Amino acid sequence: SQQGEEDPQALSIQEGENATMNCSYKTSINNLQWYRQNSGRGLVHLILIRSNEREKHSGRLRVTLDTSKKSSSLLITASRAADTASYFCAIPNNDMRFGAGTRLTVKP
Amino acid sequence: DAGVIQSPRHEVTEMGQEVTLRCKPISGHDYLFWYRQTMMRGLELLIYFNNNVPIDDSGMPEDRFSAKMPNASFSTLKIQPSEPRDSAVYFCASSPGVGLVAFFGQGTRLTVV
Numbered sequence: 001s002q003q004g005e006e007d008p009q010a011l012s013i014q015e016g017e018n019a020t021m022n023c024s025y026k027t028s029i030n031n032l033q034w035y036r037q038n039s040g041r042g043l044v045h046l047i048l049i050r051s052n053e054r055e056k057h058s059g060r061l062r063v064t065l066d067t068s069k070k071s072s073s074l075l076i077t078a079s080r081a082a083d084t085a086s087y088f089c090a091i092p093n094n095d096m097r098f099g100a101g102t103r104l105t106v107k108p
Numbered sequence: 109d110a111g112v113i114q115s116p117r118h119e120v121t122e123m124g125q126e127v128t129l130r131c132k133p134i135s136g137h138d139y140l141f142w143y144r145q146t147m148m149r150g151l152e153l154l155i156y157f158n159n160n161v162p163i164d165d166s167g168m169p170e171d172r173f174s175a176k177m178p179n180a181s182f183s184t185l186k187i188q189p190s191e192p193r194d195s196a197v198y199f200c201a202s203s204p205g206v207g208l209v210a211f212f213g214q215g216t217r218l219t220v221v
Contacts, residue, residue, distance in 0.1 A: 040197070043199070
């Protein structure tokens with residue numbers, strides 16, 4: 001099993017700006033998933049990207065995957081105060097492990 | 109489906125007491141995960157089950173921790189005896205299959221005094 005490593009650890013931006021966070025991993029993957037956690041709540045799945053996909057969109061979210069660099073990025077466009085949360089990537093095998101996450105703060 | 113249901117939502121107990129956390133996964137999901145989250149250690153995978161069978165319990169911190177899944181709709185995580193350092197938020201999650209999306213419960217906030 002493996003877990004992704006998110007970067008940066010923390011990110012603070014103004015409302016309306018874009019937020020980009022990255023995930024790096026070590027071995028080959030079948031898919032990579034991004035989750036959001038609002039303070040004190042359970043994680044919520046945002047988007048899944050398969051190893052044969054390079055980019056995926058969902059509303060204001062855009063995820064890219066570069067398997068040659070073993071990295072993924074999550075872009076949130078036109079951020080809102082409600083996007084304030086921690087964001088995690090996961091590389092599921094039989095298990096599901098998470099890194100330390102990126103703590104995003106969007107200031108109104 | 110109501111999602112993954114955990115109980116209780118909050119638990120305050122005295123050191124040395126037994127604590128039992130409960131989880132009802134989403135019906136039809138074959139995988140169940142237990143996690144512990146603290147500021148210091150982040151989100152740790154404690155144990156996971158496949159079709160009610162424990163597959164990997166290497167994340168269970170000590171023998172004081174035990175988990176069971178007697179049937180497909182119920183799992184427990186027990187700490188006996190509890191210690192202050194066990195204070196954390198414990199999450200249960202379920203997934204329909206290998207590599208698929210995990211659905212989390214709302215967590216149990218445990219405080220051991």
